[in-house]
Amino acid sequence: MIPLALSGDRSYNKDTLRRYVQAGNRIIPGTSTVHFDKIAKQRIYESIDTARFSDMKLIKEAYFNLRFKLGRIPKIADFADHGSIDVSRIFSKFKSYHHFLIKIKDKDYDISFTPVQERMLHFISQKLTIGMRARDLIVLQALLDGRDDIINYVSEELYNNYNVDLSEYGRINLINMMTNRFGVQVAQKTFEDSEFIEFSNGKYGISQIFKQALEDNNFKEQVQELVTYGFKQFNEKYKDNIYGNTPFALYEKYTYEQVCLLLEWPQNEVPLNIGGYKFHKETKTYPVFINYHKADDIQDTIKYEDRFENPGLLKAISKNKRTFTSDDVQTAFNADALGVAMHLFVRKNKDDEESKEFYYLGPIHSTGQENAKEISMANGTAAVELEYVLEVPVRDDIYDYIVNG
Structure with a gap:
């Protein structure tokens, strides 16, 4: 609990927690100081190494604490707004928030989706919500808003709002990502049917399979929650930290x-x-x-x-x-x-x-x-x-x- 208390980090990422212990005084605000001797550091590192941060018990405890506090099933945004566990920990362990709620059998959650819809939520939760780049999220938001000619729309948005030129390689990369052709074969099988766009009449628009999935308002609402969360991640962690002409944020x-x-x-x-x-x-x-x-x-x-x-x-x-x-x-x-x-x-x-x-x-x-x-x-x-x-x-x-x- 020491590095968690010092950092306020709720991602439960072991590497991040080790770094906070090594950083010591650098992460303590104001005039406060902290120092770990060699033995103390070693013991904390050993505890981090043996901790099971993906354990069901830890995630369930964080969820039910927040649920009790709110008096309802938390929305995805509630976890960050109330300083609870990083919701990405739920995504990595349970495929999606929906899958997590089904798994823990929350009595007030009675929503069900088709296998195709579940795989789409899995794909968006694990691949896109981290918010490393805006373009994937812009595609999904455009589809939710009913826009057409998606790739050209994204290209204009990137140029006008992010000062980014979408190259031909970037277009191919984006199309492959949003049609589930970017991943290796095993990943393509895992996320089968996660095709959000398709080519028709000379341009890319919403795929029939995603269009059909969005007819379910509960599904559409959960996709919108994920997209909103992804944009928040991008704006807070990456947008202002991208280094020069690279697509990367320093030290992320x-x-x-x-x-x-x-x-x-x-x-x-x-x-x-x-x-x-x-x-x-x-x-x-x-x-x-x-x-x-x-x-x-x-x-x-x-x-x-x-x-x-x-x-x-x-x-x-x-x-x-x-x-x-x-x-x-x-x-x-x-x-x-x-x-x-x-x-x-x-x-x-x-x-x-x-x-x-x-x-x-x-x-x-x-x-x-x-x-x-x-x-x-x-x-x-x-x-x-x-x-x-x-x-x-x-x-x-x-x-x-x-x-x-």
């Missing part, structure tokens, strides 16, 4: 899938295909993913020693069996000249089953072949150690947590 956390989506790739890539980085030729984007602390028993072929030299300088190891002449290494060396955007994402604890996200630390730039070196891994496999300058030196509390926490 992203999964592999979310990075692929925001970089406007036509389809998600499974983490195994990305590895530590992946260059996407069409969009000229090159995300670099680093697991800063790795397990001692990790295979020698991938036992890279990525490290910060200081908050503005990073040493990162290539994939194995690479030399200076390898295509991905050459692309990294010459990214600026080639117009390739490289982005850095760092994760503290790869083994945390709940925290699958990476901190976005901004654009990075290779200092060139002259500051790199070809190395041999412990098992003799060739690799390249590259040097990168961070466009924005890592903020003190984040740096301290990643390097020393």
Whole structure:
């Protein structure tokens, strides 16, 4: 409970809670101070590691406390308005708020939906309500409002209200997302029939399956609640924190899938295909993913020693069996000249089953072949150690947590 009390954070995200403990005095307002000695920190970390924040009991307790306080079934917005558990915890555990209410058998909740409607609520709850970007939510709101020619409408909205040009790759990415073609095959099966738009008469409009689903007023009301919540998330967490011309907010956390989506790739890539980085030729984007602390028993072929030299300088190891002449290494060396955007994402604890996200630390730039070196891994496999300058030196509390926490 200590990091929860200090931070006021109700997401129950283990990585976030660990960082609050490491940050110590930095997060306490006013003249108050707090200090944890090494043993106290270790004990708190152990408690966080063993805590079951996705446990049904924790979520039910938070729900019924809020329900008792309000005297009714809470709306989605009520959880944030009354400082209760982050509703995203419910989405990740129970697919959707509707599914949660069915699961706990609240006697006052008697709404039922078709399997198709339930999958659509699941998709919107888990994929879109986080609010990382406005365009997906604009599509849904436009459909709820009965608008037509959706992609062109979204393009105009993004330009007029967000100063964003929707590129051709962005259009394809958005269409694939809203027709359930962005996810890998397993995800497409999970969210089967979650197609919100379809092409007809030369333009994209509402799909027949979504149009039919919206004829149920209870369903339409719940979709509207989710869209409103998503826009609130975007406005509070992302809108004013997007860095430069990137689609990312500095120091926010992203999964592999979310990075692929925001970089406007036509389809998600499974983490195994990305590895530590992946260059996407069409969009000229090159995300670099680093697991800063790795397990001692990790295979020698991938036992890279990525490290910060200081908050503005990073040493990162290539994939194995690479030399200076390898295509991905050459692309990294010459990214600026080639117009390739490289982005850095760092994760503290790869083994945390709940925290699958990476901190976005901004654009990075290779200092060139002259500051790199070809190395041999412990098992003799060739690799390249590259040097990168961070466009924005890592903020003190984040740096301290990643390097020393």
